[in-house]
Amino acid sequence: MRELTIIEAMREALREEMHDNPDIFVMGEDSRIGGSFLLTLGLFDEFGPKRVLDTPISETGFIGLAIGAAMSGLRPVVDLQYGDFAFCAMEQLAHNACKLRYMSGGQVKVPAVLHFPTGASGRGGTHAQSMERYFSHFPGLKVGVPATPYDAKGMFKAAIRDDNFCIITSHKHLYGSKGRKFLVSEGVSLTVPDEDYVVPFGSAEVKRQGEDVTVVATLIMLHRALDVAQKLEGEGISVEVVDPRSLVPLDRDTILESVIKTGRLVIVEEDTITYGWGAEIAATVAQQALGYLDAPVLRVATPDVPMPAAPNLEKSLVPDQERIKQAIYQVLGR
Amino acid sequence: MTEKMLDHELMVRMLRKMTLIRHFEQKVNELFLRGYIPGTIHLSLGQEAVPVGVTTALRDDDVILPTHRGHGHALAKGMPPEALFAELFARQDGCSKGKGGSLHIGDVTRGIMPANPVVGSSVPVAAGIGFSFKYRGQDRIAACFFGDGAVNTGPLHEGLNLAALWTLPVLYVCENNQYAITTPIQSVSLVQPLSKRAEAYGMAAQTVDGNDVVAVYQAALEAVGRVRGGEGPFFLECVTYRQGGHKRDDPGTYRDKEEVDHWLSLDPLPRIRERVVRDGVLSEEQVLELERSVDEEIESAVQGALSSPPPDPASALMDVYA
Numbered sequence: 112m113r114e115l116t117i118i119e120a121m122r123e124a125l126r127e128e129m130h131d132n133p134d135i136f137v138m139g140e141d142s143r144i145g146g147s148f149l150l151t152l153g154l155f156d157e158f159g160p161k162r163v164l165d166t167p168i169s170e171t172g173f174i175g176l177a178i179g180a181a182m183s184g185l186r187p188v189v190d191l192q193y194g195d196f197a198f199c200a201m202e203q204l205a206h207n208a209c210k211l212r213y214m215s216g217g218q219v220k221v222p223a224v225l226h227f228p229t230g231a232s233g234r235g236g237t238h239a240q241s242m243e244r245y246f247s248h249f250p251g252l253k254v255g256v257p258a259t260p261y262d263a264k265g266m267f268k269a270a271i272r273d274d275n276f277c278i279i280t281s282h283k284h285l286y287g288s289k290g291r292k293f294l295v296s297e298g299v300s301l302t303v304p305d306e307d308y309v310v311p312f313g314s315a316e317v318k319r320q321g322e323d324v325t326v327v328a329t330l331i332m333l334h335r336a337l338d339v340a341q342k343l344e345g346e347g348i349s350v351e352v353v354d355p356r357s358l359v360p361l362d363r364d365t366i367l368e369s370v371i372k373t374g375r376l377v378i379v380e381e382d383t384i385t386y387g388w389g390a391e392i393a394a395t396v397a398q399q400a401l402g403y404l405d406a407p408v409l410r411v412a413t414p415d416v417p418m419p420a421a422p423n424l425e426k427s428l429v430p431d432q433e434r435i436k437q438a439i440y441q442v443l444g445r
Numbered sequence: 446m447t448e449k450m451l452d453h454e455l456m457v458r459m460l461r462k463m464t465l466i467r468h469f470e471q472k473v474n475e476l477f478l479r480g481y482i483p484g485t486i487h488l489s490l491g492q493e494a495v496p497v498g499v500t501t502a503l504r505d506d507d508v509i510l511p512t513h514r515g516h517g518h519a520l521a522k523g524m525p526p527e528a529l530f531a532e533l534f535a536r537q538d539g540c541s542k543g544k545g546g547s548l549h550i551g552d553v554t555r556g557i558m559p560a561n562p563v564v565g566s567s568v569p570v571a572a573g574i575g576f577s578f579k580y581r582g583q584d585r586i587a588a589c590f591f592g593d594g595a596v597n598t599g600p601l602h603e604g605l606n607l608a609a610l611w612t613l614p615v616l617y618v619c620e621n622n623q624y625a626i627t628t629p630i631q632s633v634s635l636v637q638p639l640s641k642r643a644e645a646y647g648m649a650a651q652t653v654d655g656n657d658v659v660a661v662y663q664a665a666l667e668a669v670g671r672v673r674g675g676e677g678p679f680f681l682e683c684v685t686y687r688q689g690g691h692k693r694d695d696p697g698t699y700r701d702k703e704e705v706d707h708w709l710s711l712d713p714l715p716r717i718r719e720r721v722v723r724d725g726v727l728s729e730e731q732v733l734e735l736e737r738s739v740d741e742e743i744e745s746a747v748q749g750a751l752s753s754p755p756p757d758p759a760s761a762l763m764d765v766y767a
Contacts, residue, residue: 179575
């Protein structure tokens with residue numbers, strides 16, 4: 112057992128899988144020197160130019176290429192500098208990555224991984240979007256949102272071994288790349304076991320047990336929710352925090368089980384609120400656990416505006432501990 | 446290779462395939478009007494020499510990527526007409542089990558990769574297939590068909606650049622039928638011929654008469670040899686003409702009668718047919734016999750496809766994930 116950052120954990124997963132399977136190769140902009148968040152740091156020296164490829168700035172080109180390579184038997188891993196740039200390759204992703212199998216009557220598989228960082232980090236509208244939401248609406252894709260090093264390594268491995276096109280993303284502030292201080296809530300373990308393991312898609316985890324209210328949150332919002340839960344313990348409020356870990360497939364059972372236990376639900380997402388994944392969870396609970404609810408479901412999210420660059424403006428929009436706390440008070444009637 | 450040296454068997458094979466595609470699509474047209482085919486269809490009448498000439502230069506384990514106008518590509522690479530009819534009729538035994546329709550045909554066992562009909566989309570995908578062949582040291586190539594309408598799309602630019610950059614074994618076949626729906630290519634591209642585009646990527650290229658199947662075959666054979674030999678991708682522009690409209694409800698009236706008549710006089714099927722007779726490869730009677738046998742094959746394929754049931758509704762939920 113060692114302590115790793117999320118990016119170290121992902122890199123370790125990729126390196127181990129590349130050792131085990133010669134069909135895996137990785138490509139992206141500046142991959143040779145590690146890529147923007149250092150996913151591939153050191154891999155060029157280890158695996159050489161055949162398996163670690165620098166690409167031109169050409170998202171449609173290399174994502175389309177990855178799809179073709181995956182269809183004919185390889186297992187490409189694509190590393191994007193920013194999740195937002197996936198929009199440049201939207202046709203490839205929305206059609207080829209997730210529909211070629213279905214449209215061909217099951218003749219092909221597209222076993223590829225697309226990794227990118229997501230979320231707001233002071234860079235403004237085109238470098239701040241919560242991209243995981245968009246891809247959660249395409250049947251045929253899987254979307255993983257690991258928020259701890261353990262989950263990041265296990266889910267990265269699960270994605271590489273999966274026979275479908277998988278997206279893996281974490282929040283820019285969580286990676287811990289380039290020696291930057293990364294955000295993590297107190298009490299969250301950074302340890303990663305030495306032995307091989309996977310975190311399967313579709314397996315939510317209760318990150319903190321509680322009795323009074325369920326908070327469902329991902330990525331950086333998960334850590335904020337855990338911070339709030341810890342603080343509220345002092346006020347006698349017991350908060351259960353559930354991390355879906357993947358948006359597609361979504362482990363509805365674990366969420367429902369928690370809500371049935373607590374009777375109250377707050378959903379926290381960094382994304383803009385309208386048509387977000389939080390609405391999907393709220394609808395699921397409304398359909399399957401309405402009778403167990405003691406209060407209306409609340410969503411805490413970013414208002415429907417593009418993300419501004421100024422730190423104080425960004426901070427004013429993105430859910431913080433205070434807003435999460437107020438939402439919890441509200442569902443508890445305090 | 447001189448024309449005279451062309452193998453007789455090869456000439457007959459190409460004539461038969463072109464006749465099959467022509468008669469298949471004429472049948473599709475008829476059956477569409479009679480209500481057997483849902484959705485829409487894009488016919489390639491007049492363009493048959495391109496897929497036939499190109500696929501004849503390929504090996505069985507090479508692959509192709511068809512376009513939205515892809516019946517000819519699939520038949521040329523060996524898809525059984527019955528599987529294609531069944532797909533167009535939306536039947537269970539269609540090549541894509543009824544989930545693809547005319548626009549999304551494929552038969553991976555015969556090297557026909559599932560088509561994405563969105564113009565330009567398959568260009569980087571073909572690069573990836575070529576990448577896998579090279580990565581694994583396989584002696585195979587991918588042939589990617591696209592129309593003149595694709596040359597102004599982003600994916601074409603990005604895909605050609607990567608294919609050239611990484612010396613990938615891909616034959617890019619620009620099937621220039623001169624119209625993007627109603628828009629003549631001259632009105633949307635200042636660079637002619639379109640094969641000149643390849644130079645921007647450092648890619649070898651050639652333009653050929655796409656209505657002469659022998660010319661297409663010979664050019665493709667040479668290009669395939671270079672691609673297979675590790676010289677990187679090749680851009681083969683085949684200039685042809687869409688005899689009909691863009692799709693079923695398009696009479697194509699935006700084109701001069703003179704222009705259409707000119708191209709009808711260059712119809713690739715009579716050209717190879719006359720040549721086969723002229724060169725003494727087949728007698729007129731033998732050609733008629735070949736045509737009869739094609740029609741019998743088509744009739745039997747139609748009957749076979751019509752006997753296939755519609756897909757089980759439960760199958761609509763299957764094959765989303767592997």
